[in-house]
Amino acid sequence: MKRVTAIDITRGLVMVIMALDHVRDLLHTPALTQNPTDLATTTPAIFMTRWITHLCAPTFVFLSGTSAYLSLRKQSATGTDSASGRRFLLKRGLVLILLELTVVNFAFWFDIHFQSLMLQVIYAIGGGLVVLSLLAKLPVKWVGIIGVAIVFGHNILQAVPPFTEPVPKLLWALFFRTDFLPISPHFALLAAYPLIPWLGIMLVGFAFGQLMERPMEQRKPFVLRIGFGALLLFVLLRYLNLYGDPAPWSVQKTELFTFFSFINVTKYPPSLLYTLLMLGLMLVFLSAIDGKENALTRIFTVYGKVPMFYYIIHWYLVHLSMIGMSLLQGYSLADLPSGPLNFGRPEHAGISLVGVYAVWLGLVILLYPLCKWYGKYKAAHTEIGWLRYV
Template sequence: MKRVTAIDITRGLVMVIMALDHVRDLLHTPALTQNPTDLATTTPAIFMTRWITHLCAPTFVFLSGTSAYLSLKKQHATAETNKSARSFLLKRGLVLILLELTVINFAFWFDIRFQSLMLQVIYAIGGGLVILSIVSKLPAKQVGLIGLVIVFGHNILQLVPTFTNPAAKLLWALFFRTDFFPVSPTFALLVAYPLIPWLGIMLVGYACGQLMERPMEQRKPLLLRIGVGALALFVLLRFLNIYGDPAPWAPQKSGLFTFLSFINVTKYPPSLLYDLLMLGLMLVFLSAIDGANNRFTRWLTVYGKVPMFYYILHWYLVHLSMIGMSLLQGYSLADLPSGPLNFGRPAGAGVSLELVYVVWLGLVVLLYPLCKWYGKYKAAHAEIGWLRYV
């Protein structure tokens, strides 16, 4: 099956956007103390800098499901190849979880003692692929239906009270609810991406792989209609303010801030309205660029073809940029704090939002030749098995 370049382009776009959020997290002066989406303290520029990056995680997860479907479909010649393809999904999922616990978590904290453990999007994708390696035996429509049930129904679980038993609380967090566990003074666990809400997105993405099999002139209008439909449903449910997000919108001090309240949906864990808004925008973009071939789309494709390579490398570069910023501002390595959930940035260090954008663009440009080289190397060395995992 011919590679669908629209998937690489869309993935490349959100990868570029994703780096902005991580640069802001580690370098922006107020980031240590200010919630960028708290309408009582934020500014429109800070809010939108954070909000636009909400597109990234659901797009990654959704397209991971779509790519898994296309990969399985490509190998559907015999029962043996089916088994081999599902085995690869299982192994890839386990490798992603291992990378999250080791290489990626070290990139977050630069702490050789691993006093912090944060389960983020790679944990969610890895766990989702493990489950998908099993449920992909079902017809794609049934897999998609399971995903829709999760997406539309998991907000009901907000009614479940917090567990007091530590083991039950941890198990619930791993699968259903974002939670923080200060295990000891020298170790903390943050489950930022509970598996099941993100699995729903992946399963819907898997079923959507059927659309991507269709000729471009057929799938473009279908993707557009589904995307616009999701956005329309978001507007309706958000306006009603009854179900779909634990944080209802409310009139604010100005029309602009009221609009920001309206689109200020919950990511941890992803609410139904978050899914409708972000995936609706993604599908509209996917439809718009399907078949496009210009300098911009070719540029994005370079990043989109090597997502894990980009993801790991960009975190290390962002963290090194934070250390470099701190040293340039007069701090020494001894001044860098350590401890659970501490990026190592001195309390007084930081730059303006304008400089955050400058650093972000510089890192994205720096990553381009590296991603281009790795993409070519990976394509030219298909016999090297481990390259399939990174």
């Protein structure tokens, strides 16, 4: 089965965008105190810098499901039994969770004592693959139906009151609702990506894989219609302000900020309207670039073929950039704060938004040859089993 280049291009694009958000988080001067999507305090430039990166996580998770389907189909076409393919999904999911708890979390905090644990998109993808390894036994149609039911129905759980007991609160955070849990004065857990809402997106992506098996000229218009359909449904439901997002839109001080309110949907956890808007935009883009080949798409493909490698390396580079910025601004290593959920940036250190974009562009350019080398190395050494996991 021929590799679907449009998936790599789309994934590569959102990986480039993703790095912008993480540079902003760690280096932008107001990032320690300002919510970039708070319409009372943000600016258009800061809002859009944050908002555009909302495309990243649902695209990763959705296309992880699609890639899982295509991987299983490829193995089936080469005579590998389906049980072996599902076992690989299980092992890959467990490896991703392990990487999230160790290598990735160290990249977040640079704390050898691991006083902080943040469960983000790698946890959601890893946990989703574990569940998918079981659900993949079902007909693809039923996997998709389960995914759609989760995506459209999980906002009902907003009505469940917060738990106060530690164990139920922890379980609810791991599976259903984003929550911060200060376990002790020296350890805190942020469950940013609860498993079930993101699982719904992955399962829909898995079912979408059937469409991507079709010839390009057949799937391209169909994907475009699905994308526009999702966007139209978003506009309708968002306008009604009745269901699909815990934060309703409202008229603001200017027409531009009213528009921002309309598109300011909830990511933690991903609401129905967030999912419709972001996946709708992603599908329109995927359809537009399907079958296209030029210098830009080839660049994005380099990043998109090695997503886990890029993700890990880019976090270390972003964090090192933050430390370098602090040292250049006159702080010493002793001035870098530590503690639960502390990136280690001095309170008054930081750069402008223009500086953020400059650092982001520099890091993306630096990552290109690294990703190109690793992609070639991985393709040339298929006998090295662990390369399949990174």
